[in-house]
Amino acid sequence: MTDRIRDFLRVRRDLGQDEGPVMVLDLEVVRDNYTAFARALPDTRVFYAVKANPAPEVLRLLAEMGSCFDTASVAEIEMALAAGASPDRISFGNTIKKERDVVRALKLGIRLFAVDCEVEADKIARAAEAASVETAEIQVFCRILCDGAGADWPLSRKFGCVPEMAVDVLEHAHRAGLHAYGVSFHVGSQQANTEAWDGALASAATIFQECATRGIGLSMVNLGGGFPTKYLKAVPGVESYGDAIFRALTKHFGNQIPETIIEPGRGMVGNAGLIEAEVVLVSKKSQAEDEVRWVYLDIGKFGGLAETMDESIRYAIRTEHDADRMSPCVIAGPTCDSVDVLYEKQHYPLPVSLSIGDKVLIEGAGAYTTTYAAVAFNGFPPLRQIVI
């Protein structure tokens, strides 16, 4: 909660414009976060993960500050370009791409692509021909699997291949005429363990060596995202991540440290955003004394808080009664869907004086909220965002 957000919400309420949940994002926080990343990893290029929050204001600010952009679709590439980023500062980081989207990206000038299997490299080579682009101009990096231990948001095996296979994929890309550029991995989103990069960097170094024996000189390691934002629990600062990553790079690559890329998303915008929502109902399921209260908000899993799925992300929720006695609650959203419950397995303490109509402030809501919102589930509009 910054002073700028506090002032904004006060004015909005005084004007009577506080109907419905809203996410307010403070650009000054984004500016500070970018600066912190650039300082903590001075030799690393920052590719902001657009999917975390593609607000034009955010993209413009980061483009001005010199950031690069990691994109998941042609639409995101177009947003980054519209914000002022040149194509050489944009990667198409999704390992799952339609061939015609690769053609579109190439025509927009994009030359940096993620792959995790041979057929995806083939797609890019064919797309190059369709787009009349020299394959040698196209840099591809191969994503490897990473176990994601220590991360709050579950990491599946969806992206990446085993390290041994990555060598074959990169050789395949090389033989197809593409520039086999390097290796990427992701240690899991909201990663609280600063040492999580170590194991994956060991694998990356082995892939570099194996490729070298096959005559392929890799030069880049994409360290992915995973940098956390503060929710309820304290998290290490960006400097700690920078230090740990530098140590691991030195340990595994010695004095031949490769080019590096990071892709912060949550760590760049999470703490810049705050959702103001409203208590719609406080009730109990029975008259029993020890019955837990249910607190229903006008925002839920389908209105922007999708990351409460399996109660993975536990947001800090502030109210005007936080000095009062607390008691455990179930928190749920406003829709008629029974799965639209935020916290039930682990009850959430809220003040006993919290009542219908009270506002609540959900902190750390700048990432993975607005674009996650359902288009119109139950007739409720998607989460609005105001960038200040």
Add this chain to the structure above:
Amino acid sequence: MTDRIRDFLRVRRDLGQDEGPVMVLDLEVVRDNYTAFARALPDTRVFYAVKANPAPEVLRLLAEMGSCFDTASVAEIEMALAAGASPDRISFGNTIKKERDVVRALKLGIRLFAVDCEVEADKIARAAEAASVETAEIQVFCRILCDGAGADWPLSRKFGCVPEMAVDVLEHAHRAGLHAYGVSFHVGSQQANTEAWDGALASAATIFQECATRGIGLSMVNLGGGFPTKYLKAVPGVESYGDAIFRALTKHFGNQIPETIIEPGRGMVGNAGLIEAEVVLVSKKSQAEDEVRWVYLDIGKFGGLAETMDESIRYAIRTEHDADRMSPCVIAGPTCDSVDVLYEKQHYPLPVSLSIGDKVLIEGAGAYTTTYAAVAFNGFPPLRQIVI
């Protein structure tokens, strides 16, 4: 898959307009479903659960056929009115309502409301004063908890109170001048057990008796939804549900059978819709012989298939190669989110000849898809719907 949908998709493909996933909904199937419900439960009023699919064409058809509408928000009330339903055919069935939304609903002419606690009844009484509506004109029914055993889509304790408390809630509403009208419950969505209504009807009958001893004459039981649509598994026909419900009503209410309401959503539109999607990538995570294939589609959890959450709903997926040998696959969506995986815990058999660029048909996709889609996650547009 109806002939009308098959013809439509063929024409669309011939025109080269088959870019991106689309859900095609056949109104003739909705017409048949409405007729089947009306026949299976001839003395019951059908309130279509608008949230399942609020397409204007669907609402208009059902309004013409005489259906009533169960709504979750003021926006849904407005949609039902726009489709031609008069206010007396619309219920505000969400137990979680802002007081100002109740005022809006009352001003739009709505007089039938769900509650599950005393404070929600108080809200309605206050809203009546604000909207200058006589409280006695307003019918409220109290939702009770139901365990949902036998349902595929998990039912939480989010809605409803224990039956003993419902008596107090209804008495409270009665004392506030509202018309204490009856009881509602929901047996869980995609309920395969036709006997699931029995236990809840026993509770409802007890509430009727207890209210009668307090001088309150209830007259309505809202039997909720839960009527399934066919996914992979066969489900009983609507007639079986009608028979079982009638038997349970007779068993618990004898010759004083109350007015009844049903709220089908999935059962009304589920099998009317089919999604055509595309295979974006087929790959493996390692070169091992027994490694399972990963099949990535251009639609996933955030593009409309949210009900694959926890693999709850298992859609029937058809391809042009279904005569070929099958092998188990993981199926995932196109976004850069690691949780965007549809079926992984239980592998899904798909033909070994399925390749990149092939179309797949996802059946039973008429309910809870279009409005569940995220507004723009990863830059991907929400699921389009075409009603034919």
